[in-house]
Amino acid sequence: GQNIDQPTEMTATEGAIVQINCTYQTSGFNGLFWYQQHAGEAPTFLSYNVLDGLEEKGRFSSFLSRSKGYSYLLLKELQMKDSASYLCAVREPGGSQGNLIFGKGTKLSVKP
Amino acid sequence: GAGVSQSPRYKVTKRGQDVALRCDPISGHVSLYWYRQALGQGPEFLTYFNYEAQQDKSGLPNDRFSAERPEGSISTLTIQRTEQRDSAMYRCASSLRQGGANVLTFGAGSRLTVL
Numbered sequence: 001g002q003n004i005d006q007p008t009e010m011t012a013t014e015g016a017i018v019q020i021n022c023t024y025q026t027s028g029f030n031g032l033f034w035y036q037q038h039a040g041e042a043p044t045f046l047s048y049n050v051l052d053g054l055e056e057k058g059r060f061s062s063f064l065s066r067s068k069g070y071s072y073l074l075l076k077e078l079q080m081k082d083s084a085s086y087l088c089a090v091r092e093p094g095g096s097q098g099n100l101i102f103g104k105g106t107k108l109s110v111k112p
Numbered sequence: 113g114a115g116v117s118q119s120p121r122y123k124v125t126k127r128g129q130d131v132a133l134r135c136d137p138i139s140g141h142v143s144l145y146w147y148r149q150a151l152g153q154g155p156e157f158l159t160y161f162n163y164e165a166q167q168d169k170s171g172l173p174n175d176r177f178s179a180e181r182p183e184g185s186i187s188t189l190t191i192q193r194t195e196q197r198d199s200a201m202y203r204c205a206s207s208l209r210q211g212g213a214n215v216l217t218f219g220a221g222s223r224l225t226v227l
Binding site for chain 2: 105
């Protein structure tokens with residue numbers, strides 16, 4: 001099974017940079033996803049990492065270290081619309097390799 | 113369809129009744145997933161299918177929960193003899209293929225309330 005940990009809540013200021021961390025413990029690993037979920041809406045895909053390093057996509061970047069079981073999501077030039085929950089999810093290996101296991105999510109509040 | 117469609121969007125039922133939740137995935141998507149999400153929590157895995165085959169049902173809480181996808185497209189999640197603790201948002205997702213970088217696209221969910 002998987003154990004995925006991320007902070008419950010974070011607060012940041014509009015225009016700033018925020019880093020949301022995710023640690024995972026697993027017997028295997030087949031990729032890590034970040035999803036964004038606005039209140040009352042469905043989760044939407046942000047990024048995918050399977051190799052170590054940084055993946056950049058506009059204002060959002062995601063980093064992975066497989067040896068440390070660690071990932072972070074970096075949000076730059078924060079906007080009010082970035083207020084949402086951010087979900088870290090790990091893809092299971094082996095026979096269940098299609099499945100994603102989600103963390104509890106980090107609720108980010110962006111203040112003016 | 114263009115997106116993942118779930119119905120009903122809202123279901124209120126009395127304890128002990130059976131409910132069926134429907135998911136229509138994105139056309140051509142092979143893999144279909146069911147999750148349950150409590151308020152303020154991440155989605156909790158229930159089960160998933162490739163085509164019509166149920167690949168993993170390890171997340172189903174007990175034998176009152178079952179799911180099927182008989183023709184490899186539309187899926188139904190059935191909860192028998194509902195209990196108040198079953199109240200939650202039930203989310204369906206689909207992906208083009210299984211595994212790797214294949215992204216799950218979620219539907220809007222079915223909000224179940226058991227009185």
